[in-house]
Amino acid sequence: MRITRMIATALPALVVLACTPSAQDRPSHLDDPLPAITTTPLVLPARPAEVRLDDVDPCGVLSQDERLRLSLDNPPTAYVEPAFGNAKACTIRSTISGNVLRLALVTEQGVDVWLDENAQVEAQVISVAGYPALTVRTPGLEHLCTVEVDVAKGQFLDVMFRDGGNTTALPQDTLCLGAERAAEAAMAALLRKR
Structure with a gap:
């Protein structure tokens, strides 16, 4: 009985040892280090000149x-945007399209804030009126799109275009096109006023 118990105890250990490949039997790629995961950081080209926003009225x-060409038929409303260091901002609604445009003149931080990994957004480098810019999509916020234009050191023009509660929600790609059109118009106007 004692020998039977010893065999019963030793047998599973022998099976495990027999099924375990030795170091020479294992494929060598299992010991290879995992490849490093790399992402290419977005880099904005240099801006052609500075367009300071300090003394500009966003509305x-x-x-x-210009507002009517963008189908923005309601009067603009000025306010302060606390998310951007109390930046001067302006909202313009459209009863024609049901969309809303916001222009914020951010003077307390540069556009590179959107390139930081903590921003947790999807950004794409574009050009707006010859200035480096980003089209920014925030995961989970498909009802809006923003364009961030690098206008000066430590300053950027924030252009948000969002669905204002339409019966049929617009696709985010359409909202991004609206934000890009509005950013082009706003930059052209800022450059004329320089």
Whole structure:
């Protein structure tokens, strides 16, 4: 009985040892280090000149005709945007399209804030009126899109275009096109006023 118990105890250990490959039997690629995961950081090209936003009225950037060309038919409303260090901002609604445009003149931080890994956004480098810019999509916020234009050291123009509660929600790609069109118009106006 004692020998039977010893064999019963030793047998599973022998099976495990027999099934375990020795170091020479294992494929060598198992010992290879894992490849490093690398991502290419986005780099913005240099801006052609500085367009300072310190003394600009955000609701005066686009004229009434320019707003109408963007289908923004309501009067602009000024406010302060606390998310951007109390930046001067302006919202313009459209009863034509049901969309909303926001222009914020950020003077307390540079556009590179959107390139930081903590921003947790999807950014794509574009050009707006010859200035480096980013189209920014925030995961989970498909009802809006922003364009961030690098206008000066430590300053950027924030252009947000969002669905204002339409019966049929617009695709985010359409909202991004709206943000890019509005950013082009706003930058053209800022460059004319320089």
